[in-house]
Amino acid sequence: MEQPFLGTEALAAGTVTRRGLASRFEPVYRDVYLARDAEMTAAKRAVAAWLWSGRKATLTGLSASAVYGTRWIDPAAPAELYRRNGKPATGILVHRDELDADETRLFTGLPVTTPARTAFDLGRRPGRDEAVIQVDALSQATRLCAADIAPLLERHPGARGLVQLRKVLDLMDEGAESPQETRTRLVLIDAGLPKPQTQIVVRGNFGARRSARIDMGYSQFKVGVEYEGVQHWTDPRVRANDIDRYAELAAQGWIIIRVSADMLRHRPHVIVARTCEALRVRGAEWPVIARKSEDRVA
Template structure:
């Protein structure tokens, strides 16, 4: 049986009985169930919230982003719906925005705000850094262009948070593949060293060597965020060492960033990147 599902509908169809419903399923929301012990994703919660609404609401915000395939969305956060009713329930955040017909689409069979409208909403909340992180993730998952969102800014002039949204759009980049990559790029951008390219593919003649998170193609300077797996997984670590040697042989200078540096020592990231650019021959690096 597909899930999440409405308990009343499953009982009426004879798919489950009350005993199985209570012993082998968990209530996600009132009358909405999932298999007991099942790991529930943000997209699952989005569908469950829509079912809870009686299939009347439009999935919005982070829930819409999840349905569009955006990653890194915390499944413990409330699901988000747009509907006129103010009836509330635990675990669902309700909005009552007026949505134009072209701001709604179908995502996984569920009515949801379009990627552009979703970015318009997410980019106005939670502070600039988080807004960029969320827009980056949405652009990575879809073919959303900044111009698509800017058209909505013009349509909804005067909406709360549009000043932040405009800045977030200017800072966003579809090449970010993790929140930490976005944060690394923002540290460099704030220092006047915005990377000129993201997800740079490097080849040795016709052989693919690797992809660099971000960098400065003209100067062959790259910046990479290394997650913990790069240090704790021996197979990944060995591949990294080989890849670094090949990149170095091709003339690339790579600045490596980790969580500790990003959180506590961003100046080190800036300093090392600036030094690498200077060594590569970039005279006036900062913009």
């Protein structure tokens, strides 16, 4: 069984014996099991928590986001439910706020908060960067936009975290395809640069493909910024593709700023300085460029 199930129901149906239940399956929550060789995911943990609730709770927060197909959610993170009563359980966050009828829905047979309500909750949690990362990821999975969330701020004017949520809505972007891309974008914005365009499509001779996508950048100046995960440095096929890809982009006049994990974590000022210098070369005259382009580029 690849999905969580209730042990009592499986025993009653005869699909598993008590010995088999003990030897082949791991308990996730009380009476909820998953096969020992099955990979735990955030979505499976959400299903397990819903079963634990007696199929009566509504999935919310990261659990709802996981059900919608959001990636990058830690499978070990607690599941999240809206539940009016009942005792808490280890590994499950129980929220007891009131939900309006139009803030919930059925999705793949599971009761979940709507994408807008899910983002409303995630975007108010402490830590602006993490909130933007989570809302970006949900937006990427569901094509949610800030205008979908905004009415909930008027509906719930006394909710905690609205000041941060307004900032998150200004910063969110469905084009972010990883947490690192979101963090890179925030580095540029926090430095005073305009919000970059994401997933810029460039047509050209890119081998088997007729186009390439740049993570983010300023297309009017042909300056792009790319976050490169470890596979770009260690996988020979990815590296070979990158060489050809960047050659074609350069031939079309693009300057690409390549960002590594080390740079993003320890030297974000280098990302800003290199981007500003490229923009200066291309004729951009934003005030921040005059200040930042003089920084030493290490």
